Amino acid sequence: MTTISTTPDVFAVSLSDIQQAHERIRPHIVRTPLLESAALNDLLGARILVKAESLQNTGAFKFRGACNRLLQLSPSQKQAGVVAFSSGNHALATSAVARTLGVPASIIMPADAPKAKIEGARANGANVILYDRLKDDREAIGAEIAGKTGAVIVPPYDDPDIMAGQGTVGLELVEQAQALGVTLDAVIAASSGGGLVAGVATAVKALSPQTAVYAGEPAGFDELARSLASGQPESNAPGAQSICDALQVVRPGKLTFPINLHFLAGSLVVSDDDVRRAMKIAYQHLKLVVEPGGAVPLAALLAGKLDVTGKTIAVVLSGGNVDAAMFVDALTA
Template sequence: MDITMIEAAAARLAGHARRTPLLSSPFLDAVAGRRVLVKPECLQHTGSFKFRGAWSALTALPAGTRGVIAFSSGNHAQGVAHAARRLGLAAVIVMPSDAPALKIDNTRAFGAEVVLYDRVEESREEIGARIAAERGLVLVKPYDEPQVIAGQGTIGLEIAEDCARLGIAAADVLVPCGGGGMTAGIALALQARAPGLRVRPCEPEGFDDAARSLVAGRRVANAQAAGSICDAIVTAMPGELTFPVMARLCGPGIAVSDDEALAAMRAAALRLKILAEPGGAVALAAALSHPVAFEPDRPVIAVVSGGNADPAMIARALAG
């Protein structure tokens, strides 16, 4: 994985993925006590950044591929399903039974076959590997896949370009982190194109495996598999491929509470007019609720990674 792969992914994504802007609001700057810029990947196709990695991976498959299988709580599922349909490939998606209904319904609407599982009692990796072998499908992992990481890294290329235009040479880039595909991809892109921008992984409290792994210097697991409203970024531990990149390039992680994620959702809706899901809002939550985590006067760039929240969750956030 290197900048060459990310640039190649960007070329394949050109004309297919949306180039999301950097948004700002003086109200958010006042709350955070510093300049805050937001990268709204909730505006990406399928409502999250995952379309980038899915398109990158599927367009790199060898000719004659019969179809693909993926496992996901929803956003990778939708990204793979949508990319597969546009490319004329069959898709099977293994999803946890407690995933938001909106994500399950959307994945089916994109034409994929959905296989539900119990995320506490069953292993999605084992289920995915078995079905892939039985049907001759290519497994597209949600984060521990080089072409997926390269696709997510295109976000970093865009951030670097926009920061150069804005005259920002140094900043913390806050990234919602599950298995680390987007975190690692953005970090690789920024290392090559804007080395003064430092990536900081952001996670829910109690599921901050990336932050704790960075402190320990090795991959460590979460104590539980579920229990946060930030379902999109709840993973067991950082990926085998992604963690070495994060350990080499990322700054310390930041953990936010569910209430802070909801407050960030509300701020995004009221001040930027964008909808974020809880997991997608954790980076903005870190910017707004954890000022001591950053150097004085250092700007922050927060990626809002997804906006696929159920109406009830949106209402809960807006209620304050």
């Protein structure tokens, strides 16, 4: 069994980093509720606790990491500004925190990101630069801007401060489960670059070693599932499509993958139809607006990807930024 004492020191983030991040960001974030629905419990024959990060500021957990990173900028860095590349939620989060701190922000987003996310970043006063997700290299665009302006790059996941911020989801989750007097059999969080699930796993495995931590991924972007199976970073084949706009990376993160390989019990892979069903169930029984990527952990349970009978399982519903057309599609599917 994995215990905290065996955690390699080379990992980019530790429980202590996450605890310090929590102290730092606590006044700025929402302590999102851990919700429960009797109807959902009945449906799954298990006790399902839902960490509603869709209710976080800017509608996703990404606010935590961005907040932890930007609060540590030096005065001169604050003046030079920040640059972030993001499929959407990290863009919203970074631009919102930057606005609060009076820091100029350039955000590089795919041109096919949901309108709500692009408009949200612009509403936060960010300079939004759109790129072609299939042709352009967003990291190169970011590096170019940083080179010209001296702006600090705020990466979406491969950054210790970002990962520590996201890990505060796991810290709160364990605290809230303890307050209910329950021990979690498993925790599931969606994975794209893997920052959220790496941070959550670091916190959960340190505080509740008997709890299994799983990632959740959409079919076609299941690089983590395959990488965990092979023990080395695997890439996704080009051209895959998924309604989970927030979960589309090419390969696991450099800093996140070693942590995920060490801690995770696996990654559960779901279809677009599984995701739509989970969005509808979250609407119906939890009264939550959840975006496709955010619904993946619940989708995995509803699709029977894990035997949960009689167990207590926490799922992180990581975001709620979804265009109305997509949400209506899920409700009427």
